[in-house]
Amino acid sequence: MKTYSVLNDVIFLDIETAHTDDKVIRICAVKIKNNEISRFSSLVNPDKLVELSDYQLLKGITQKELDSSCNLKEVLKKLQIFIEEMPLVCFDVTFKEKLFNRHNEFLDIIELLAILFPELRSFELQYLLKKFIPGYKEDNYTEFSYVEDIILMINYAISHFYCENAYSLPMSITELEKWNWYKHITKVNMEDVKCFIENKVVEFEEKANEPYPVFALKDYEKLFEHKEIWRRNGRSYTLRPQQRDASKFIREGLEKGKITIMEAPTGLGKSMAYLLPAAIYTHLKQQKVIVSTNTKGLQNQLVDKDIPNLLEALNLKRDVSYTLIKGKSNYLCFDRFGDIEYPVNMKTLIGYVYLKRLMLEKGIGEIEEISPAIMEKFNLGFLINQCNCDSELCDVGACRYKDRCYYAAKVEALKEAQLIVVNHSLLLKWPYKSIVPLENIVVDEAHNLTQEAYDAFENALVSYEFEKYLKEIYNSPEKSGYLYYLSRRAKKDTLPLSEVESCIEQCIRQMANIKASFENYITQSGISKDYNIKDHLNINNAKMSSIIRYLEYLKEDLSSLNISLEKAVSVLKDISNLQKDKRLKILTEKVEGINSYSRLLEAVINQSEEGYCFYFEVDKFFKWWKISSIPLDVSGAFYEKVLSSVKSCLFISATLSTDSGYNSLRNTLGINIAKSQNKEIVEVPPIKPVFDYKGKSVIYAMENVDPNDICAFSEEMKKFVIKLLHNVEGNIIILFTSRKRLDAFKEEASESLRALGIKVVYGKKDIEKLKSRDERYILLGSKGYFEGIDIPGDAMTTVILDKVPNINSKEPFYKSLIENQVERGKNYWQAYAKVNFPIVSIDLKQVYGRIIRTEYDYGDLFIMSKFDSVNPTVKKLESQLHDVPIIRKDENEIFRDLNIRVARWKQINLYKIMKEVKPSLKKAVLEQKMIKHNMSLKEFEEIINEFMSLEYRKRNLKYDVNIYLSEKVNIYINGKILNLNAANRAKITQYFKDII
Ligand code: SF4
Incomplete structure (x- = not known):
């Protein structure tokens, strides 16, 4: 396709670096001068062996070619002749600016898009390309494909922006007339823009909805059996009887006004199990239900995905309203924004205009909707501190901006909403009692509520x-x-x-x-x-x-x-x-x-x-x-604040029970007091795990490592991790129970790991990177990472924990709790166990829960301290971890054992997927046979492997299988042939005979 740009007199610049470091390996530039296009491209000799990503290899870059190219200095010299004094448009300005000592102006694409479209929630390049370029697909790699994709995206973005604003510039942007992008976007020819939009934009037809099957809402959980409801519009659905049964308890709790406690394992479909009865109940009885969670991730999942999907499936979209409300300080305040002193420096002014457009023109007032990249780029923290809602000053009823304020609209929505999503901390304060009394509550991630309660009453x-x-x-x-x-x-x-x-x-x-x-x-x-x-x-x-x-x-x-x-x-x-x-x-x-x-x-x-x-x-x-x-006892306070007024309450989590069932939760959160007040309490026995933990995972305890000797431990751990990298695939999470150990390990191992091409990351925003297969990551995390990391598939199958996460008995709060138990007549160790066990068992279950997120997942947990088999606490912990074998062997034996297990887990997945896809694979092969008659076995192999590879990708699995059909059926997994016994060989041969 011929390159076309709505921007003129600029250079679009792309600098590619090697896979694992910042060594420049190629520079491409497209010059748009007087509407004429010229190109520059050169490989750069990195003066060393570098690792190339799949993307770079697909574009045909090889080490040999790199070695014979000019070095960076020579390439930059040629480039500078090409770019003249023209402005440079690029995606990551900071890195590129460093390479040039000339005074070309840099135009940052992220900055432009943030001002034109402040409502965007992500500024990742792939997201932006997909968002703006209709039908964008990542393929057809050529040396200029990256730059040309960017040019196309900018064309669409600018055209779309002008089209949205009646082909003129909104007033707010005219405040930025000294901004370096300003002259470029105001020079754009509107005829070009219109022409571009008219010729290029592809409107996607809305898929017509299938009619609803007939069903009665009063059937509540039985609706899970009504497959037509869930399979409407081509969705896949399999009934999970445990989900239906859990839902029945929840419905009864709501209808009969009970306090229900339930441990519902990962994979059960816990949120749907409570949302279905909650949505139907609120619709039929017109009573509000408040859903409280601990993490933002779950709150967003509920309001962005689960609730809308459920209401759509039940045809209740117009009947049940819902909202998410956070603490006041999470919202931008119109009133306070007006008091901000008009910024004099350009950076602050760009941030100021961004916020103004976000609030006034896009009607968005939620601080969390601002992408972290933009927060950092525009240094928004400073401005937001001056204009977030001040809980003391804000009085919605008396505010002159209440008709335009996003937060005021949220409060108004609370009055109407039937399903209200909140976080635990807000639930414990609940400042909206006059609008929404606490009547029906669902507490998801309820295991976190205990700690939240202590924090709230501190x-x-x-x-x-x-x-x-x-x-x-x-x-x-x-x-x-x-x-x-x-x-x-x-x-x-x-x-x-x-x-x-x-x-x-x-x-x-x-x-x-x-x-x-x-x-x-x-x-x-x-x-x-x-x-x-x-x-x-x-x-x-x-x-x-x-x-x-x-x-x-x-x-x-x-x-x-x-x-x-x-x-x-x-x-x-x-x-x-x-x-x-x-x-x-x-x-x-x-x-x-x-x-x-x-x-x-x-x-x-x-x-x-x-x-x-x-x-x-x-x-x-x-x-x-x-x-x-x-x-030390918050039960009375929690009862007064929350339970005393509720009609029904559900406490649900994947990790709620300990060896003494739900005792710990009951005692801490005043549920026993509710019982003494004749409230009916239902304790649902912990529901059995949905996934095959025993068959698809393993726990290893390292016997000869002492985490208490921090220096020696870091060194040992580094050696172990380096060895482990050769024995497991994919990304790894290393969790530490102590900050000291984390810091010591980081110091000891980071450089050696980086030298091996491993990216060592620490931040919460890095968690997403663990889904990547392009690079290899190790995430180091402390206790805050024990939960909330959700990586389905085999991109991450290994978690390492520095030691059993026992409480620190010297920590003042735990020390007081233990002393309190001693005063009640227990000896020290009994008292310690009583305080420690509920915490350690839930923490360990959470850590373990990082490994298996779907039925195809498999994985291993390494605990780097002696997991003594005779210790009774350890014995109890083992039973909490779904009776998965905890193996104590020496390192070499462990790796041998792990390799055998991984091969078996992969084999189980292969057979499972083959079984699942048999009809569709057969259909795909048949379609090909209709196009091409007399296909060879080689061609069948290709179709089958390609089809299976797609199916693996859908399940977040790497396809490292090769199926050969010539002579006899042979299957290789990860380069190793599968040894099939006669019976299995016969079955598999028959499978492929049926297919082809
Ligand atoms: S209601 Fe008024 S004071 Fe409160 S956040 Fe909105 S604009 Fe600010």
């Missing part, structure tokens, strides 16, 4: 937050704070401003004293400062006496501050024109907040109340400190 004073809090009240030097503002309006001499000011100053001084006394205590006690320091605030420890003394002083200063503030508030309340000022309301709330801080200080200093853990935490750089009190 009372803490964090130094930097507290200082900010005080300054928000009155900050005379900076002429800010609610009292400052109100005093300006009030113009009253009787306001005790100097008293407030001096009390605040005194409090801030006291905080500096507390910080110094923490520092002294830590230094004198010889406590390591490698990580944050966390310990009990022990009032009987003489070394802590100065900390306690300064906390007492702070409490006294707060009392004085409170008296002055109350005086100020009472003066302000008497001024009639301030009575409606929302700042006065906030100030009054702030005074109440000071009271709660005083109460916390009182509790910490006296520690007279039993059943609390009082602790401190100090930042390792001594920048901040925190004091805290956590109730």
Whole structure:
């Protein structure tokens, strides 16, 4: 196709690097000058052996060609003649800018698309190509295909943008007239744009929906048996009886107002099991159902996929409304945006215009919808801090922007919505009780709710937050704070401003004293400062006496501050024109907040109340400190806050039970109190696993490694991982129970792993990379990664855990829980086990759950510490892990064992898929036979292997199988011939006879 560009007088530039490092191996450029097109392309000698990706090999780049090419300096010299002084359009500007010392202007494609289409949620190149180029497919590799795809995408994007905006520039973008893209997009010829759109855009016909089968909604879970509902519009569906049965319990819980507890394993279709009865119930009874989850991933999955799909299938799209609501600070605020000072520098101005377009023109006000790439590129954190919804200032009812505000619309939607998705933390606060009372609740990922409950009922004073809090009240030097503002309006001499000011100053001084006394205590006690320091605030420890003394002083200063503030508030309340000022309301709330801080200080200093853990935490750089009190028993508080008012409640998770069933959850979350109040509790016995854990996975415990000796451990672990890389395929996750061990391993092993071409990654945004087969990744993660990593298929089959994730008994909160059990008459080890076991067993189940996500998955978990077979706790843990064999052997034996198992797992998958696809494979072969008669066995082989390869890809599996039909049937998996016994050979031969 002839290259065409709506942009003129620019160069589109592509710089390709080798597979595993940043060595440049090819530079391509397309020049559009006076609407004439010319091209530049050159391979670059990397001066070393490099690894080429499949993509590069497909484009015909070989090491031999690279070796005979010019080096980078020579190529850049030629390129610079080609590019002249023209602007360079490229995708990843930062990397490219570094290569050039000339002053060509760089035009960043991501920046352009973010301003034209602020609503885009991803700025990954493949996503953008698919989004803008109709019918885009990744094939026909040529040396210029990348650049030409980009040119085509830009053509479509700019044309689409102008078409959407009536062929003119929106006002907001005219604010960016000094932006380097501005002159280029305003120079675009509208006739070209129209012509391009008219000639090229392919409109996809909407597929007509099939008519609905007849079914009665009141049948609830029986609808799972009604296959026509789920197979409508060509979807695939297989009945899962366990899902149907689980759904029955959930429906009964809703209808009869019970508290139901259920462990539903991965693969059961848990969300559909509760969404189906919830949707029908809310429709038939017109009662709202709140679904609470712990992770954003699950919340998005529910509202973007599961709920709409379910309502579509049940023909309830118009009847059941749903919404997702998050905490206020997750939304952009119109009111606050108006107060932002107009930016003077270009980078901030681009971000400002981006936010303005997002909010005002696209009607999007959810901060999480902004792609992380754009957050970083436009440095949006700074602007968002100034315009996210302020929970104290926002009063939807009284807000003058409520008709245009996204958050206000969310609150309005709550009134109508029948299914409401929230997170656990919001559920525990539930500020919308007046609009939506807590009546019917589904708590998914319920195993996380216990920790959330402790967090929600924790009372803490964090130094930097507290200082900010005080300054928000009155900050005379900076002429800010609610009292400052109100005093300006009030113009009253009787306001005790100097008293407030001096009390605040005194409090801030006291905080500096507390910080110094923490520092002294830590230094004198010889406590390591490698990580944050966390310990009990022990009032009987003489070394802590100065900390306690300064906390007492702070409490006294707060009392004085409170008296002055109350005086100020009472003066302000008497001024009639301030009575409606929302700042006065906030100030009054702030005074109440000071009271709660005083109460916390009182509790910490006296520690007279039993059943609390009082602790401190100090930042390792001594920048901040925190004091805290956590109730050791949150059952009463949770009951009062949540359960006391609910009609029905479901607690569901894939990991909820421990050796004592649901006891731990019941006791912690006040379910026993609900029972004593005659609430009916249903404990559904844990549902059996859907996947064949025993047949498709294995756990190895490494006997001779000691994770407690961190240095030696890191070295051992590095050697082990390097060896392991030769024995397993795909990407690997390494999880650490301790930050120290993670850091030590990172330091010890990263370089050696990188030298082997392995990409070592750490961030949550890197999790997606584990699905890749183009490069090999190792993800290092701490406890936060024990759940939420969902990699179906065999791109990732190996998880390593540094040790059994027992609790740290020195951690103040766990220590208090253990002591509490000892006080109740248990010996130390019994007490430790009682606290530890529910946590360790759920953590371990979660880690193990990373491996098997679908029925085709297989995998191995390595625990790098002795998993002692005689220890009773370990025995109990084994039974929690679906009785999968835990193998303790030496390293070589383990690798031998693993290789045999992997070969078997792959064989099981092959037979399973062959069975599943037999009718469609037969059909595909028949179609080919109709086109070409007298096909040879070789041709049959090709069709079969190609077909199977596609089927493997659909299941996220790598097709490393070769099926040969000549002479006799032979199958190779991963290059090794499958040894078939006579019976199996006969069966397989018959299979292919049937096919061809
Ligand atoms: S309702 Fe008003 S104050 Fe609240 S977020 Fe919206 S614009 Fe801001």
